[in-house]
Amino acid sequence: MSLAFTRRRTAAAILTAALLVPLAACGSDNDKKDSGADASASGAPKANLTVLAAASLTDVFKTAGAAYEKEHPGTKVKFSFAGSQQLAAQVKQGAPADALVTADTKTMDGLKSDTGAPTVIAKNRLxxxxxxGNPEKIENLKDLADTKLKVVLAAPEVPVGRYSKQILDAQKINVKPVSQxxxxxxxLSKVExxxxDAGLVYKTDVASAADKVDAIDIPDAQNAVASYPAATLKATKHSEAADAFVKWLSTPEAQKILADAGFQQP
Incomplete structure (x- = not known):
């Protein structure tokens, strides 16, 4: 074997090794990205999570998020609150997020191709x-048909709007809202x-603004039950961490936070 051939083979080996180094580094970075980085002391992977959540969860999820971060050092949970139909549109448009919680099963069911298996974490009533002080002395659903009252409802495509229409139609009550x-x-803000003069909202919404509004209960036989399913989004880059958060929402600690805010057990 000539000396020149030996030198050429050695140079080729060095060049090949040099090219493999950055590829190996990239593979390491991707592995970390997919696994959600290092695990916290609790065993759940660390990550910066974005959770799309129904507007009625605004107050309770801020409390829940703080509790989760305390229990899982290194993990940050950021919430984006909106109507469930708006959240669904964001998911369909590819908005970067890790988990989704809606105020109805219908919206979640429409996203089966985009989510993992959902779990109902809480329920609510209207x-x-x-x-x-209830200045207009409203007593029941029938009073909302009074044309002298300014009644506001959510739009029919919004879960609470759909529930509202359901219970009003069942009682054959015709309400002409001033806005949807x-x-x-x-x-709630319009009433505040x-x-x-009045609006149909969830029980927990009134509880969050008890110093500004009053609540008139609707009998169970005339009411609707709202279910809140939670699921990991398939597009997440932190699947393990997102799964851990979704599962945590069903733990006794999270359920107590939800119950303290007025939500019913799933």
Missing amino acids: VIATGK ELDVRSV LGEA
């Missing part, structure tokens, strides 16, 4: 929200600001 809002918190 109430009539009025101004503090894109999420339940907008309905005095722009509406």
Whole structure:
């Protein structure tokens, strides 16, 4: 074997090794990205999670998120709140997120190709929200048909709007709302600001604004039950960490936080 051939083979080996080094480094980075990085002391992978959540979960999820971060050092949970139909549109458009929680099973069922298997984490019921002190003396659903009242509802495509239509239609009550809002918190806000005399919202929404509004209970026989399913999004880059958060929502600690906010057990 000539000396020149030996030198050429050695140089080729060195070049090949040099080219493999950055590829190996890239593979390492991707592995970390897919696995959600290092695990926290609790065993759940660390990650910065984005959770799309129904507007009615705004207050309770802020509390739940803080509790989760405390229990899982190194993990940060950021929430994006909106009407469930808006969240579904974001998922379909490919918005970067890791998990989804809607205020109804219908919306979640429409996203089967985009989510993992959903789990119902809580339930809720509707109430009539009025101004503090109930100045219009509203007593029941039938009173909402009074054309002198300014009643605000959520739009029919919004879960709470669909529930509202369901219970009003069942009682054959014709309500002409002054506006139809894109999420339940907008309905509540109209009542809080005095722009509406009454609105149909979730029981937990009124509880979050008890100093500004009153609630008129709706009998169970005339009411609707809202279920809140949670699921990991298939497009997440932190599947293990997202799965861990979704599963945590069914733990006793998370369920207590939800119950303290007025949500019913799933």
